[in-house]
Amino acid sequence: MRLKIIGSAAGGGFPQWNCNYQLSRRAWNGDESVLSRTQSSLAVSSNGTDWVLFNASPDIRQQIAATPELQPQENGRLRSTPIRAVVLTNADVDHIAGLLSLREREPFVIYATRRVLDVLEANSIFNVLDRALVDRRELKIGGKTDILDVAKTPTGITVEAFPVPGKVALFLEDNSKAGEGFGTQEGDTIGLHISSSDGEQAAFYVPGCARIDAALKSRLHRADCLLFDGTLYTDDEMVAAGVGSKTGARMGHVSISGENGSLAALAELGISNRIFVHINNTNPVLDTASAAHAATVDAGWKIAFDGMEVRL
DSSP, rough: EEEEEEEEEEEBBTTTTTTOOOHHHHHHTOTTTSSOBOOOOOEESSSSSSSSESOOOOHHHHHHTTTTTGGGOOSSSOOOOOOEEEEEEEOOOOHGGGGGGGGGGGEEEEEEOOHHHHHHHHOOOGGGGOTTTTTEOOOOOOSSEEEEOOTTOOOEEEEEEEEEEEOOOGGGGOOOGGGGGGGTTSSSSEEEEEEESSSSSSEESSSSOOOHHHHHHHTTTOOOOEEEEEEESSSTHHHHHHHSSOOHHHHHHSSSTTTTOOOOOOTTSOOOOEEEEEETTTTHHHHHHHHHHHHHTTTTTOOOTTTTTOOO
């Protein structure tokens, strides 16, 4: 099974279009210590021919252009794609906006929880995806789902969706329910166990997570591969940088460092291959020369970059 990280940054990408924070400034200036990154997305294939996208970023056109495996075959039909399905882990803009770029009447399937499907249903702009060609299928939480194409032919990929602590998408927040997670419900944020249909290769994909609880630790124990939320290095990072007023906890993201951060919480679980994805433009791990990057790598983690591939 092949996993290609086609987008490794959090919402806005890196450098973010309007950001002049020192990391972004260095990226604008071409500093090779801080690689540019597009917004969060993963492509997976069990056969190298049929591909499943996990989240559809606003940068999907650029990501396809940089990934030959996702482009139409050279001798293929005049209009075609190897993308058979898109699986959504939440309804954040950086994970669903790319669906609009897949509107040119090409058949594929969208898999998501009922909660996320309802968000798409409520926003008429997603009707540009012709229902006769683009099927929407519910991803049940707790059970295994074989990912099938529009003709219900197996892609060779199976997923198991499970709830993780998270938050409703920003544009759906209900401020009158601030004390209740702004209206967050089950299905707003999920993690995925992604495996080949024969079950021989598997990885966990958790690009958004608000905290690491006992249930999540138990699930991830001795995992072969984990792609995990690396949005912020410290909880107050954006506040300290002067570019925002929200903490990681307020945005629904656990920090990398700190007593309750992911480095400490996941350290003793025996996870073989650990990769941080969904990295915000203020996160110092983006700088390969930083102390934060060194500490993270020394703890056994890798920092995702666009084009990184994992083979299982």
